[in-house]
Structure formats: structure tokens, C-alpha cells
Amino acid sequence: MDWTDAYLTIICELLAEQVRKGNRPNTYLNTLGYTEVSDRFFQMTGIELTKTQIKNKWDKLKIDWTIWQKLMKLQTGTGWDSAKGIIVMDNEWWRKTKKDIPGCEKFKKKPLQCEEQLREMFGDISSDETDHWNPMSSNPVVPENNVEPFTVDGINDVPNEEDHEDIIHDWAYQEEEEEEEDVQEVTPTSENAKKRPRVVLEIPKKAKSSTALIIQEKISTIAESAASFTSRKEAEVSIKEVMQHVLECGADYGSNEHDIATQLFVKKDQREMFLTFPTTKIRFDWLTRRYNDKYGSV
Structure with a gap:
């Protein structure tokens, strides 16, 4: 499968949602989590993912998250492009860093995508536990x-x-x-x-x-963090919600309108704009115009 930016955004949002629901009891999703991700991804894209495909993507995303965190520890004292969100250093610096952090070259020109969702997925399970104690892990180590x-x-x-x-x-x-x-x-x-x-x-x-x-004390801290995050999320429009409205307005899987929706609605402002339209016809016509603006009328 070709993991475009749009598909990557969708899968990360769905995986993070399962973590928020408590369907990641250890370092992977449980059976219910895999099933819900597969069903929702099919509803939103028309592509059916197996449990193995989802697990493999989870593993790759965790590797990217770990590499990115190591890179960010080196950010102090380096150049930084705030517009692109990347480290700006010469080739010699990147050659040396590549030896210390294998795989980091992928972030030389492009930042980590879906960082917020990846933090939800791996932020509390990616530590090697040498100096941090996670009481919620399956085998906690007490300092x-x-x-x-x-x-x-x-x-x-x-x-x-x-x-x-x-x-x-x-x-x-x-x-x-x-x-x-x-x-x-x-x-x-x-x-x-x-x-x-x-x-x-x-x-x-x-x-x-x-x-x-x-x-x-640790459980109380985790509960407070979860409540704070949930309150911030309540005011946002999720990809899952807006894609359901896309189907309801008549933009079926495989249509030009559904295709352009998967590209537009990775951005929060586009999702909010779409939901301001009062009728399904207006929404469908708007998607048609957006498709024609990008690819030309058929």
C-alpha cells in the first residue's frame, strides 16, 4: 500500500483514538482496537487493512517517533527552520548524526508528521526505563x-x-x-x-x-493529563466525523469529491469550513469545485 500523507494522517488519528479509549493495554492495541481501526479506515478510504498491516505500520511509526525524539534532543545549539520545522545543519553534521541515530536522514528535509498523535500513541511506552518508572507498564521496574x-x-x-x-x-x-x-x-x-x-x-x-x-501519585498524574487532553480535543472536528459527512452528502468512495476530501480534510481549517455549509448539496458542490480547481473539470 502507498502510504500518502493523507492516509498517514488518517491512520495516526485512528490509532491515537484507540489509545484514548484504553484499547492499548500494553505496547500494542488489543483485538478490539485493531478491529475498530480497520473498520474506520475502510469507511474513510475504501481500503481494507489487515491486523498485520496495522501492526507493521504501528511498529514503523514507533521507530520514526523514537528517531525524532533523539533528534530533538540535539536541536539545542543547531540551526532551526521554524517554517518547515526541521534542523538546518551542514552535510558533515548529518553524516555524524546518522551514525549515532540510524534512520534520521529522513527528517533532513521533512519533519515528523502527526507528532501530536504519535505522542499519544508512544509517549508513555517508548522509554527504555533506565531512569523512568512507568507504573502502568506490564513489567514495571522500580528505581x-x-x-x-x-x-x-x-x-x-x-x-x-x-x-x-x-x-x-x-x-x-x-x-x-x-x-x-x-x-x-x-x-x-x-x-x-x-x-x-x-x-x-x-x-x-x-x-x-x-x-x-x-x-x-503516578496514576493521578496520568488521569489529570488525560482529562486535560480530552477537554482540548472536544472543541476540534475530527477526520472521522467530517468524512462521515462527506459520505452523507453523496460523495461516495471512489468519486472525485471523496478523493479531494481525503486530501483537504487533513487540515483542521478545511474540516471546519466544510461543516459550516448548511445543506448536503452545498457541501457536495463545494467538493466538486475544489476538485476542479486542482485537477480541472472532467
Whole structure:
């Protein structure tokens, strides 16, 4: 399939919509997400995509997003064309950068398309998690500085591997566990060990609750960000909505009017203009004129 700018805009909007709906439980869409994207893309373009095609496009878009983010980290101190949205540097700079960031040459003359939608799709899952903790990932990694040491007789000691694992993954503890005594006794098991003095291992409640508090704070931040984004989106006209109106005004799949609509309505102002027309006939005639303006009357 030839992924034109118009088709790319549509697929990115549809994928981002599924992320907003919660149909990306981990790093990929679930079955419902793939089905809805395929159905909506067919309705808007007349092209039927398989799950494999959608997944392959998702992977390629994620690679582009990662490359672009690495490039943007190098933007400081470089030339920048604000009109085109690209880095302006000489060929030698690009040759060196290409070695550090393979694939970045595609953005030498053209910026990343659909950056806002790609941020929704990959912004919270593209980190390598070396210095960021994502509590919503399928296998979250807690930074070491979130694990508090044990205290034995007032002396700090680093927990062993088994104890360390218990602290990291003790997220679903019951409330009654907080009511347990702070002091737990460690009883020797061997005959020789019974002669040793009793060792009291004190585990502060904070060691149990710190991870849960961090999760709660992270989830609250994510919820606030999602609510803010949704409120901004409510006032916008989506491609999906306007293409439904295109079909309703008589511009069927394969028609000149439907073809020009897929090109025009990647732009927000064109979508808004189209929906200001009061009748379906006026909308259809307007699409016909736009097609003739670009390609000439048939």
C-alpha cells in the first residue's frame, strides 16, 4: 500500500483514538482496537487493512517517533527552520548524526508528521526505563532509590535478593497488614543457632507503603493529563466525523469529491469550513469545485 500523507494522517488519528479509549493495554492495541481501526479506515478510504498491516505500520511509526525524539534532543545549539520545522545543519553534521541515530536522514528535509498523535500513541511506552518508572507498564521496574534498607539493631543493611523482590512487588497488600506489629522476630532454625541471641528485624511500615504511594501519585498524574487532553480535543472536528459527512452528502468512495476530501480534510481549517455549509448539496458542490480547481473539470 502507498502510504500518502493523507492516509498517514488518517491512520495516526485512528490509532491515537484507540489509545484514548484504553484499547492499548500494553505496547500494542488489543483485538478490539485493531478491529475498530480497520473498520474506520475502510469507511474513510475504501481500503481494507489487515491486523498485520496495522501492526507493521504501528511498529514503523514507533521507530520514526523514537528517531525524532533523539533528534530533538540535539536541536539545542543547531540551526532551526521554524517554517518547515526541521534542523538546518551542514552535510558533515548529518553524516555524524546518522551514525549515532540510524534512520534520521529522513527528517533532513521533512519533519515528523502527526507528532501530536504519535505522542499519544508512544509517549508513555517508548522509554527504555533506565531512569523512568512507568507504573502502568506490564513489567514495571522500580528505581533502586525507592527501596528502603532494612534496619537491624540500628545498623542499615542492604536487603538480599529475595527480600528486595518482596518489597518491589508488594503492591496489593491488604489494609489489615498495616495493623500488624512493626517488630517481627527472626527465629534460628538449626540446633547451633538456637544458642545465639534473638535478633529483632524492624521493618518500618514506610517500606511497604512507599511503593503504593508512588503508584497512586503516578496514576493521578496520568488521569489529570488525560482529562486535560480530552477537554482540548472536544472543541476540534475530527477526520472521522467530517468524512462521515462527506459520505452523507453523496460523495461516495471512489468519486472525485471523496478523493479531494481525503486530501483537504487533513487540515483542521478545511474540516471546519466544510461543516459550516448548511445543506448536503452545498457541501457536495463545494467538493466538486475544489476538485476542479486542482485537477480541472472532467
